[in-house]
Amino acid sequence: MNKLSARKFTVWRFALYVVLFVFAIYYLLPLYVMLANSFKPLSEIRQGDMMALPQVWTLDPWRSAWSTAQIGVQATGLKPYFYNSISMVVPAVLLSTLLGALNGYVLTKWRFRGDGVVFGLILLSCFIPFQIVLIPMAKMLGVLGLAGTTTGLVLVHLVYGLGFTTLFFRNYYAAFPTELVRAAQIDGARFFRIFWRILLPSSGPIIVVTVIWQFTNIWNDFLFGASFADADSVPMTVALNNLVSSSTGVKEYNVHFAGAVLAALPTLIVYVVSGRYFVRGLMAGAVKG
Amino acid sequence: MKDWFQAWLPRLVLGPGFLLILFFVYGFIIYTGYLSVSDSKMLPSYGFVGLDNYERLWQLRHWTGSLKNLAIFGALYIVICSVLGLFLAIMLDQKIRAEGLLRPIYLYPMALSFIVTGTAWKWFLDPGIGLEHTMHQWGWESFEFNWIKSRTHAIYTVVIAAVWQSSGFVMAMFLAGLRGVDPDIIRAAEIDGASRVRIYRRIIIPLMRPVFLSAFVVLAHLAIKSYDLVVALTGGGPGKATELPATFMYSYTFSRNLMGIGASSAIIMLIMIFSIIVPYLYAELRADPRR
Amino acid sequence: MKTTTIAASVALVLGLSTVTAAQAEDVEVLHWWTAGGEAAALDVLKQDLETQGVGWQDMPVAGGGGEAAMTTLRARVTAGNAPTAVQMLGFDITDWANEGVLGNLNSVAAEENWDEVVPTALQAFAKHDGNWISAPVNVHSTNWVWINKAALDEAGGKVPTTWEELVTVLDAMKANGITPLAHGGQPWQDATIFDAVVLSMGNDFYQKSMIDLDMDALSGDEMTEVFNRMEKLRSYVDENFSGRDWNLASSMVIEGSAGMQMMGDWAKGEFVKAEQTPGEDYLCIRFPGTQGSVTFNSDQFAMFGQDDGDSDAQLKMASSIMNPVFQSAFNVVKGSAPARTDVPNDAFDDCGKKAMSDLAEANTANSLFGSMAHGHAAPAAIKNAVYDVVTQHFNGELSSEEAAGELANSIEAVL
Numbered sequence: 002m003n004k005l006s007a008r009k010f011t012v013w014r015f016a017l018y019v020v021l022f023v024f025a026i027y028y029l030l031p032l033y034v035m036l037a038n039s040f041k042p043l044s045e046i047r048q049g050d051m052m053a054l055p056q057v058w059t060l061d062p063w064r065s066a067w068s069t070a071q072i073g074v075q076a077t078g079l080k081p082y083f084y085n086s087i088s089m090v091v092p093a094v095l096l097s098t099l100l101g102a103l104n105g106y107v108l109t110k111w112r113f114r115g116d117g118v119v120f121g122l123i124l125l126s127c128f129i130p131f132q133i134v135l136i137p138m139a140k141m142l143g144v145l146g147l148a149g150t151t152t153g154l155v156l157v158h159l160v161y162g163l164g165f166t167t168l169f170f171r172n173y174y175a176a177f178p179t180e181l182v183r184a185a186q187i188d189g190a191r192f193f194r195i196f197w198r199i200l201l202p203s204s205g206p207i208i209v210v211t212v213i214w215q216f217t218n219i220w221n222d223f224l225f226g227a228s229f230a231d232a233d234s235v236p237m238t239v240a241l242n243n244l245v246s247s248s249t250g251v252k253e254y255n256v257h258f259a260g261a262v263l264a265a266l267p268t269l270i271v272y273v274v275s276g277r278y279f280v281r282g283l284m285a286g287a288v289k290g
Numbered sequence: 291m292k293d294w295f296q297a298w299l300p301r302l303v304l305g306p307g308f309l310l311i312l313f314f315v316y317g318f319i320i321y322t323g324y325l326s327v328s329d330s331k332m333l334p335s336y337g338f339v340g341l342d343n344y345e346r347l348w349q350l351r352h353w354t355g356s357l358k359n360l361a362i363f364g365a366l367y368i369v370i371c372s373v374l375g376l377f378l379a380i381m382l383d384q385k386i387r388a389e390g391l392l393r394p395i396y397l398y399p400m401a402l403s404f405i406v407t408g409t410a411w412k413w414f415l416d417p418g419i420g421l422e423h424t425m426h427q428w429g430w431e432s433f434e435f436n437w438i439k440s441r442t443h444a445i446y447t448v449v450i451a452a453v454w455q456s457s458g459f460v461m462a463m464f465l466a467g468l469r470g471v472d473p474d475i476i477r478a479a480e481i482d483g484a485s486r487v488r489i490y491r492r493i494i495i496p497l498m499r500p501v502f503l504s505a506f507v508v509l510a511h512l513a514i515k516s517y518d519l520v521v522a523l524t525g526g527g528p529g530k531a532t533e534l535p536a537t538f539m540y541s542y543t544f545s546r547n548l549m550g551i552g553a554s555s556a557i558i559m560l561i562m563i564f565s566i567i568v569p570y571l572y573a574e575l576r577a578d579p580r581r
Numbered sequence: 582m583k584t585t586t587i588a589a590s591v592a593l594v595l596g597l598s599t600v601t602a603a604q605a606e607d608v609e610v611l612h613w614w615t616a617g618g619e620a621a622a623l624d625v626l627k628q629d630l631e632t633q634g635v636g637w638q639d640m641p642v643a644g645g646g647g648e649a650a651m652t653t654l655r656a657r658v659t660a661g662n663a664p665t666a667v668q669m670l671g672f673d674i675t676d677w678a679n680e681g682v683l684g685n686l687n688s689v690a691a692e693e694n695w696d697e698v699v700p701t702a703l704q705a706f707a708k709h710d711g712n713w714i715s716a717p718v719n720v721h722s723t724n725w726v727w728i729n730k731a732a733l734d735e736a737g738g739k740v741p742t743t744w745e746e747l748v749t750v751l752d753a754m755k756a757n758g759i760t761p762l763a764h765g766g767q768p769w770q771d772a773t774i775f776d777a778v779v780l781s782m783g784n785d786f787y788q789k790s791m792i793d794l795d796m797d798a799l800s801g802d803e804m805t806e807v808f809n810r811m812e813k814l815r816s817y818v819d820e821n822f823s824g825r826d827w828n829l830a831s832s833m834v835i836e837g838s839a840g841m842q843m844m845g846d847w848a849k850g851e852f853v854k855a856e857q858t859p860g861e862d863y864l865c866i867r868f869p870g871t872q873g874s875v876t877f878n879s880d881q882f883a884m885f886g887q888d889d890g891d892s893d894a895q896l897k898m899a900s901s902i903m904n905p906v907f908q909s910a911f912n913v914v915k916g917s918a919p920a921r922t923d924v925p926n927d928a929f930d931d932c933g934k935k936a937m938s939d940l941a942e943a944n945t946a947n948s949l950f951g952s953m954a955h956g957h958a959a960p961a962a963i964k965n966a967v968y969d970v971v972t973q974h975f976n977g978e979l980s981s982e983e984a985a986g987e988l989a990n991s992i993e994a995v996l
Binding site: 332346548 | 995
Binding site for chain 2: 020025029051113124125128283
C-alpha cells in the first residue's frame, strides 16, 4: 500500500517537473533565438536557418555592439549610452520611490477627509497612455527650461511613476499596525521621525518591489527618451533602437541581438538577483487588495 | 503655531506629488480633450470644430477594426495570463527543488523591452525560417504553424508573445498570494480528509480573489496600452489585422498629421480605461473598513 | 554667452544633467541614418564641418523611415528647443515651412547657383515661396527591379522591358521552382511596387492619379488595371511574405532562392555587402514599362530658425552638403544618386552610373516624379490612405474594382 502511493507520488512529481520545464522552454525560446544568432557571422544568418546553433562561433557581434557599431555618426557602440541611462534611472527611481513611500505613509497613517479621492486620482494616473502627453509635456519642459536635459527626463519619469509607487507603499503600509504609530506619537515622536524610525526599517520587501518595477520601466522606456532627450542625454533604449531600426541600411542582425542582450543586462541582473525578494515583497503587500 | 504645522505636515508632504499628478496627468487629459474638438493637424491648433473628429473617427473602418482586435486580444490575453499565472504558481508552490532556477526564467521576459525581442518572436513565428521550418527539417513535414501570416490568425500570435511577456509577472503575484495563505487553514482541511484538488478548488483559489483583481487591473492596462509589441511583431499587419487602438492613435497623431482625430481616439481610449478601473477602485476603497 | 554659463553652472549644481549648451558654432543634427554604412557616410559631413570650425552634435532617432524622428521633432519644436538641422522627406519639409519655422538658405544657394544644378522636381520641396529652405543630399529612385542574374539566365535570359515580358520571365522562374518575386508584406513595400505599376501605365497617368489626385483617374479603369497587375504580381510572391523586412527579401535574391525584388536603390547596399557585382551576379533595371521615367524620394536637410542666430553654421552646413565631393562620397555608399546633376560619376558602380544618367534624362524630359510610397507625391495623410488600400488589396481583402473605388474614397476623405 505504502509502496504504491510512493510510486504514484513520484510519477506525479515527475509529471510536475516535466510541465514546469516545458514552460521554462517556452519562456527561454526568444532568448535562445537572440543568443544563438548573436554568435553567428552575418553570412550564416543570411542563409536563413534562424533556429540553428552557430556553425562558426564568433564574438565579433558582441564587440561591435558594445564599442564599435555605428550609432548615428559616431562609431561608439552602446557603451557611452549606459552612463546616460544610469544617470537618468538612478535619481528617477530613488525620488519616485521615496515620494511613493511618503505618500503611502500619509494615506494610511495620517488620514484626512478626502484621502480616498486623492488616492483614487493618484492611482488612475497609472493608466494614462503616454502617447497623449508627449506634446503638452514637451511644452512644459520648454517652459521650465528643462527641454533636452537629463533633469527633465527624471522629472517626467518621476511624475508618471508616482502612481505605481504610491499604490505599492499604500497597500503595504495599510497592513502595518497603526497602534505602533499611535504609541510612538504618545511618546512624542513626530511625523518624519516615525516614518524614519518605525516604518522605513520594515519596508525592505516593498522597496525591492518598487525599485524593480520602476527600474525596469524607466530603463526600458523609449518614447520619452526619444522625445525629450537631446544629443547629450540620449538613453540606452534610444541608442539601441538607432542600432536596430535603421530603415534603409544593411541590417546586421547578429549585432542587433548582441546589443539587445547588452541593453537588457542591467534589468536581467536585477531580476535574477532579487527575484526571491520580489515575490516576498509582492507577498508582503503589493497584491493585497 | 507648531501644532498647526504638525497637523498640516502630512498634507504638505503629499501635496507636491499630488499637484504634479493633477497637472501633468489630469491637466493634460483636459488638454487632449480640447484637441479632440479642435482642427489640429500637424501641430496643436485651437480652432473649434465640435464633434467632427469623433464623427470621422467612427466612420473609419480602421478604427472599428482596431477596437474589435482589442476585444479579442484583451480578452484572451487577460484570461490566458491569469489562468497560466495561477497554474504555474500552484505548480511552483509544490516545494519544487528548482524553484530558484525556474522563477527567474518565468519572470525575466518582463525585464526586456520589445524593441528587439519583437524581432526574435517574429523570426520564431515565421513559417519560412522559424518553428515550422525547423520542424520540417527535423522530419515532421506536415507540421504547420503560419498564424502570423494569416489575416484571421495573426492576432493570436500577438497574444502568444504578450502572454510570454507578462504571465511570469502574474505568476509571481499569485505565488506571493499562495505563500500568504495561512497554513493552519490548509492543515485543518487536510485533517478533515479533503483531497488536494478539493483544497485548492474550495479553499485556496477563492482566497486569491484580491490577487485576481490586482492582476486584472495590471493586465487590462497593459492590454490597452500595448504598442511596442504590435509594432515590433506585425506592424499592424497583415493588412490591418493586428491594428490596436494604441497604434491607431499614434499613427493618426504623429504619422498622418491628423492630430484632432488622434486626440479623439485617445479620449475614447481613456473612457474605456476608466470605465474598467473606476468600478474596481470604488469597490476596493469601499470594502476597506479597517483603515 | 552669459546664459550659457548660467545654464552650465545650474547643470553642475544640480549634478544630474550632463547638458552642454550648444556653442554658437555648433549644429545639432536630427536624422535617422543611425546605423551601418549610411551613418558612417554622414560622418564625412561631420568631419568636413569640423575642419571649418563647426561642431556637430549628433541626435539620431531611428524608426519607421523617419516617423520616429518626426515625432521627436514635434516635441522639440513644441518645447522651443528645435535642433539646428533636421533630415526630412518631401511633404514634411513643406508642412514645416508652412509653420514658418524654417531658416532661409538663399544667400548660399545664390552664391553656389543651386537653381541651375538641382533637378526641378527636387526644388519643389527644397524651395518654399521662392526661398531655399533645405539642402538635398540624395535622390533615391524607387522604380528599380533587382534581378538574380543566374535565375534570369535560367528563365530565358532576356531582360524584360514590358509588362508582358515581365510576366513571361516570372512564369519561367516559377516553372524553375524558385520564388519569382521576393517581397516583404509591409505597407510601404506594397506601396513601393504600387508606385512602379502606376508609373508603368504611363507618365500622364502617374501625374494625374498620384500627384494631381484626380478622382476619375484614381477610380477609373486604368486604376483597376493597376490593381489587376498588383494581383498578378501577388501570385508570384511566396506565402510567407507578410511582415518580412525588405533586406530579408533582398537576401532571397542574393541567395538565388528568389528571382527578383522590386525595391528602391538602397537595396543595392545588401548586394554590395554580400560582395556581388552588378552585371555579373545581379542586374538592376527599371520596372518594365517605366524606362526613361523615375519616381524618387530625396533626403534633405532643413534648417530651423534659432533664437541665438547661429545661421552662419547652418549656411556652412548647407554648403558642405551641396559640395560635389561630399555628394559623390555619400551617395556611393548610400546607393542613391547625387542631388545635383553636375557630379562626376567616376566613383559609382554600373547601377549608380545608370541611376545618375536616368535621373538626368528624366529631369530634362519632365518624367521625374515624386514617389507616393515615400511621401513625395502627396502629404502624409494621403500617403497613408493609399497605403491602407494598397495593403488591403494586396492581402486579398478587396477586389481590384473595389480597391480603385476605395482608393478615391479614402483619399477624398482626408483631402
